[in-house]
Amino acid sequence: MIPPPAPAASLLDALDPEQRAVAEALRGPVRVLAGAGTGKTRAITHRIAHGVATGVYAPTEVLAVTFTTRAAGEMRQRLRTLGAGGVQARTFHAAALRQLRYFWPHVHGSDLPTLTESKLGMIAGACRRQRLRTDQAQLRDLASEVEWAKVSNVGPDDYARIATARRREVTGLDAETVGRVFGAYEDVKRAEGRMDMEDVLLLTAGLLAEDERVAAQVRRQYKWFVVDEFQDVSPLQSALLDLWLGGRDEICVVGDPAQTIYSFAGANADYLRDFPRKFPGTTSVELVRNYRSTPEIVQTASTLLAGTPSQGVALRSQQPAGSPVGFSPQPDEVAEAEATAARILELKKTGHPLGEIAVLFRINAQSEAFEEALTARKIPYVVRGAGRFFERPEVREAVTRIRGAARSAPGEDLVETVRSTLAGMGWTSVPPTARGQTRDRWESWQALVDQAEEFSAGEGTRHEDPLNAFVDDLDRRAAEQHAPVADGVTLATFHAAKGLEWDAVFCVGLQDGTLPITYAETPAQVEEERRLLYVGVTRARRELRLSWSAARNPGGRGSRRPSRFLDPVLPDSARPAEPSTRRRGAMTCRECGRPLTTPVEKKRARCEDCPASYDEALFERLREWRKTRAEEEKVPAFVVFSDATLQMIAEVRPGNETELLRISGIGRSKLDKYGDDVLALLA
Numbered sequence: 001m002i003p004p005p006a007p008a009a010s011l012l013d014a015l016d017p018e019q020r021a022v023a024e025a026l027r028g029p030v031r032v033l034a035g036a037g038t039g040k041t042r043a044i045t046h047r048i049a050h051g052v053a054t055g056v057y058a059p060t061e062v063l064a065v066t067f068t069t070r071a072a073g074e075m076r077q078r079l080r081t082l083g084a085g086g087v088q089a090r091t092f093h094a095a096a097l098r099q100l101r102y103f104w105p106h107v108h109g110s111d112l113p114t115l116t117e118s119k120l121g122m123i124a125g126a127c128r129r130q131r132l133r134t135d136q137a138q139l140r141d142l143a144s145e146v147e148w149a150k151v152s153n154v155g156p157d158d159y160a161r162i163a164t165a166r167r168r169e170v171t172g173l174d175a176e177t178v179g180r181v182f183g184a185y186e187d188v189k190r191a192e193g194r195m196d197m198e199d200v201l202l203l204t205a206g207l208l209a210e211d212e213r214v215a216a217q218v219r220r221q222y223k224w225f226v227v228d229e230f231q232d233v234s235p236l237q238s239a240l241l242d243l244w245l246g247g248r249d250e251i252c253v254v255g256d257p258a259q260t261i262y263s264f265a266g267a268n269a270d271y272l273r274d275f276p277r278k279f280p281g282t283t284s285v286e287l288v289r290n291y292r293s294t295p296e297i298v299q300t301a302s303t304l305l306a307g308t309p310s311q312g313v314a315l316r317s318q319q320p321a322g323s324p325v326g327f328s329p330q331p332d333e334v335a336e337a338e339a340t341a342a343r344i345l346e347l348k349k350t351g352h353p354l355g356e357i358a359v360l361f362r363i364n365a366q367s368e369a370f371e372e373a374l375t376a377r378k379i380p381y382v383v384r385g386a387g388r389f390f391e392r393p394e395v396r397e398a399v400t401r402i403r404g405a406a407r408s409a410p411g412e413d414l415v416e417t418v419r420s421t422l423a424g425m426g427w428t429s430v431p432p433t434a435r436g437q438t439r440d441r442w443e444s445w446q447a448l449v450d451q452a453e454e455f456s457a458g459e460g461t462r463h464e465d466p467l468n469a470f471v472d473d474l475d476r477r478a479a480e481q482h483a484p485v486a487d488g489v490t491l492a493t494f495h496a497a498k499g500l501e502w503d504a505v506f507c508v509g510l511q512d513g514t515l516p517i518t519y520a521e522t523p524a525q526v527e528e529e530r531r532l533l534y535v536g537v538t539r540a541r542r543e544l545r546l547s548w549s550a551a552r553n554p555g556g557r558g559s560r561r562p563s564r565f566l567d568p569v570l571p572d573s574a575r576p577a578e579p580s581t582r583r584r585g586a587m588t589c590r591e592c593g594r595p596l597t598t599p600v601e602k603k604r605a606r607c608e609d610c611p612a613s614y615d616e617a618l619f620e621r622l623r624e625w626r627k628t629r630a631e632e633e634k635v636p637a638f639v640v641f642s643d644a645t646l647q648m649i650a651e652v653r654p655g656n657e658t659e660l661l662r663i664s665g666i667g668r669s670k671l672d673k674y675g676d677d678v679l680a681l682l683a
Helices: 008-013 017-024 040-053 069-081 092-108 120-129 136-151 156-165 175-191 197-210 212-221 235-245 295-305 333-349 364-376 393-408 414-423 437-457 466-480 523-537 599-604 616-633 643-652 657-661 668-682
Strands: 030-034 062-066 088-091 224-227 251-255 283-287 326-332 357-361 381-383 489-493 502-507 540-551
Touching: 008 017, 008 040, 017 040, 017 283, 030 040, 040 062, 040 069, 040 224, 040 251, 062 069, 062 092, 069 088, 088 092, 092 197, 092 212, 092 235, 120 136, 120 175, 136 156, 136 175, 136 197, 136 235, 136 437, 156 175, 197 212, 197 235, 212 235, 224 235, 295 523, 295 540, 326 333, 333 357, 333 364, 333 502, 333 540, 357 364, 364 381, 364 437, 364 466, 364 489, 393 414, 393 437, 393 466, 414 437, 414 466, 437 466, 502 523, 523 540, 616 643, 616 668, 657 668
Parallel strands: 030 251, 030 283, 062 088, 062 224, 224 251, 326 540, 357 489, 357 502, 381 489, 502 540
Antiparallel strands: none
16 A cells, blocks of 8 residues: 655655755756765655655656666655655666557557567677677677667667777677677577667667657656666667657756766766756756765765866765774785785674675675685675676686696696696686676686696695695685575675675775776776775775785785875875785795795796896797697697796706606696607707
């Protein structure tokens, strides 16, 4: 049963001055710039309820649209509680699909095309038509690119020109090829009588634009519009909204340009910024009272954006003072994860609910170190927006292949075996240049390479067969991290954390190269990375800790710097000199006696800076031989032997098989395969 409309006065009494200004602006156009944690949903639902209570709005004539099913459900629940349960609150797609299903049969006299849940099958068919061989990750990247093109009103014929101008990229494919796949996809889709989610908006817009009767009926039905998260509107959604309005201006939009983090998917915050220019006479209201976070957190968030193109409204915290924001420089990623987990354990021991704690990072592959550190302390966790590290398909397959390699060739060099195994799956030493599933998969594989290097230089030195010991260690981690979770710490990317909040938030991995990510090259892309950090910081209510690591692996050269975005907020105490990498019992250089830091240095037993004591002419002959063998076998050169292994051969000049086997990187199978060639070169 729908509650009756609430008294108008009591609705307004529950609001702060800025929220009340929103609720009282019942006639459009209205723009609300709502900072993080300022109660925007409260403001717009009370505005709608106030309009219903005063008789300005008929509930059935209001359409409130947002971007996620969860947000639409929350809005409907609040409206019911406020006595405005007859109002339609839907996502853009749900609202358009409802209209399309009603009008399509009347206009076309035929059934609506079948809505497909996934593009992948049709994208694969389009690739076959173009005689392209693609894997699952590349198919997903192509599907995402087709989605971007369609929501941006870019057709197949224009794709190459526009995508090149906007520096769009699908790893391994040029823009012309992607455009042809896009066109073939549309052909396959039509032949199968299907439509995708973008077609729902396109076909609805087409009906409204081409049939005045349909447009008139929709406009009679809906006279008042409210759009939440307006900074995320795409060109296609904006066009549909204009058709719904039909030249009217009874619209209220709500958003925050400082939280625009989906430009890569077609979102365009200019629609929010330029709203008053499009709708003269706009009433603009800024929500500035932050009810979520302590003053210390709000000040940090505001300083991150101050003086930049992303600067938003001037937030003022309404919470009492709290603890200072924590800054935690760490020597390496393992130490960073350990320090984070140790602090979470302290919070747990003091009664802090684990469900009110989150660890946020830039990419999913970063989760594994934190999964391991939390598991070691028996702290349950949930990974939001992705499977746990060892549950991800590319990781499961990689571990299976590495296990098979260890069984078939025990005693082989650990790092080289992992590298060559992953190379057979598509891993390369150089990362893909574009974002997407291909890049995400590469990051997962690279995490396994890093683990192999770390294990080889540390724990692996205590085993006769480091490769099998490493496989056992991977199996242990996977088994321990599969424990069921009821209430646990949230691990999530900054993107997946949008719209959520926790009492305690740890923003981790905040070093240049990770945030901003390496493929953010243009000023606009870098600025979006800054807003991503802002979104992460503003998820915290009471405790916020920001951390980064100087090196990827323990013992690594500590050359990484804190994210450039942290420069305006870092206290002097968080700007230490490079952390020392000297360890008790560390390996030392055979030439100068200094401690060795990187796995490559330890494999060479020599600092990178020390002059080579090997025969450089012999080394070049070995490299030429390796190149020829790699071309014959159609494998990357390092799969035959790494440079470090060739340098050791040129330095030691082994004279027989026994001496060859003593060199790091040469196991029994490589000896059988390449030993005669190498010894012949040495002779």
